[in-house]
Amino acid sequence: MPRSFLVKKHFTSKKPNYSELESQTVIISPFLYESYPLPVIPQPDLLTSGAFYPPLVWDAGLLSSFFTSEPEYPASPPSPVEDSKPLDLTSLSSEEDDCSKASEPPSPCSPASGADKFQCLECSKAYSTFTGLSKHRQLHCEEAQGRKAFSCKYCDKEYVSLGALKMHIRSHTLPCVCKICGKAFSRPWLLQGHIRTHTGEKPFSCTHCNRAFADRSNLRAHLQTHSDVKKYQCQACARTFSRMSLLHKHQETGCPGPR
DNA sequence: CTGGGGACGGGGCCC
DNA sequence: TGGGCCCCGTCCCCA
Numbered sequence: 001m002p003r004s005f006l007v008k009k010h011f012t013s014k015k016p017n018y019s020e021l022e023s024q025t026v027i028i029s030p031f032l033y034e035s036y037p038l039p040v041i042p043q044p045d046l047l048t049s050g051a052f053y054p055p056l057v058w059d060a061g062l063l064s065s066f067f068t069s070e071p072e073y074p075a076s077p078p079s080p081v082e083d084s085k086p087l088d089l090t091s092l093s094s095e096e097d098d099c100s101k102a103s104e105p106p107s108p109c110s111p112a113s114g115a116d117k118f119q120c121l122e123c124s125k126a127y128s129t130f131t132g133l134s135k136h137r138q139l140h141c142e143e144a145q146g147r148k149a150f151s152c153k154y155c156d157k158e159y160v161s162l163g164a165l166k167m168h169i170r171s172h173t174l175p176c177v178c179k180i181c182g183k184a185f186s187r188p189w190l191l192q193g194h195i196r197t198h199t200g201e202k203p204f205s206c207t208h209c210n211r212a213f214a215d216r217s218n219l220r221a222h223l224q225t226h227s228d229v230k231k232y233q234c235q236a237c238a239r240t241f242s243r244m245s246l247l248h249k250h251q252e253t254g255c256p257g258p259r
Numbered sequence: 260c261t262g263g264g265g266a267c268g269g270g271g272c273c274c
Numbered sequence: 275t276g277g278g279c280c281c282c283g284t285c286c287c288c289a
Contacts, residue, residue, distance in 0.1 A: 163275065164270080171269070189278065190267070197266070217281075218265060225263065244283065246262065253260085 150165040151158040154172045159165040167187075174184035176191040180198050185191040193215055196202070202212035204219040208226045213219040224230050224242030232247040233240045236255050241247040 166276085167271095168269080186268075187277085190269095193267075213264085215264095215266070216279095217267090217283080218263095220281080222264075242263075245285080249261085 150160070150162055152165060152168055152172070154169075157168055159168060170186040174186055176185040176188050177183070178185070178191060178194055178198075180195070183194060185194060196214035200214075202214045204213045204216050205211065206213070206219060206222055206226075208223070211222065213222060221243055227242075230240035230242045232242070232244050234247060234250055234255055236251070239250065239255075241250060
């Protein structure tokens with residue numbers, strides 16, 4: 001994964017021109033967010049809004065679209081994506097609206113005749129409304145997929161909730177864009193932290209030495225330097241380190257073994 | 260080489 | 275359900 005430190009050199013070795021940023025030095029995020037309520041970086045075609053929704057999560061918009069323009073249960077178009085993830089029934093796509101694609105054709109659910117117009121072809125249960133059938137179909141999909149019913153279209157990650165998946169999707173779409181340098185982030189507060197690299201704002205201060213930090217995690221790591229006994233200890237030699245990475249490096253290269 | 264700082268990512272929790 | 279925030283963690287750079 002490309003790391004964003006690639007842009008770091010612009011700001012660490014040289015001070016940014018803060019005079020250009022004075023208008024937004026203190027109150028940062030609201031203005032910038034308002035300037036970029038939606039992704040301003042051109043998104044590839046696959047990053048459509050429809051891609052955020054797994055096939056079987058039927059929302060009002062999806063349902064209405066069926067009742068207005070797509071009365072029949074959607075057929076499942078062949079997708080090149082499914083080959084790589086044969087058991088992934090919920091690969092996000094604006095086109096794959098049917099979680100049953102792995103077990104078809106034919107589609108297990110389709111409108112039936114009579115009072116219960118919508119019948120599940122998998123278990124023959126019939127429902128009078130499409131909503132009822134949809135909820136029923138979701139049960140089939142959850143059974144087939146186990147607990148993690150939401151998988152990301154862009155990677156192999158799987159999540160138990162749609163919310164968690166949406167949050168993860170943002171790491172692919174990067175909707176939060178820095179107005180100053182154009183760098184994109186997955187979440188507003190990540191952008192906010194990044195903007196501090198432009199403004200020099202350091203709201204987190206060490207109570208021991210008053211040194212200020214722009215990042216809370218960095219302050220936490222710094223606080224370890226004030227401690228005689230560091231947080232991370234080598235099980236072999238009992239030496240302690242302020243950071244996990246230092247402990248790992250120690251274990252890989254420099255551990256002399258038990259004292 | 261080591262320790263520390265800077266920048267950032269992601270999951271989970273809470274409101 | 276979504277956003278904010280926290281915590282944990284990683285990676286790079288530098289003294």
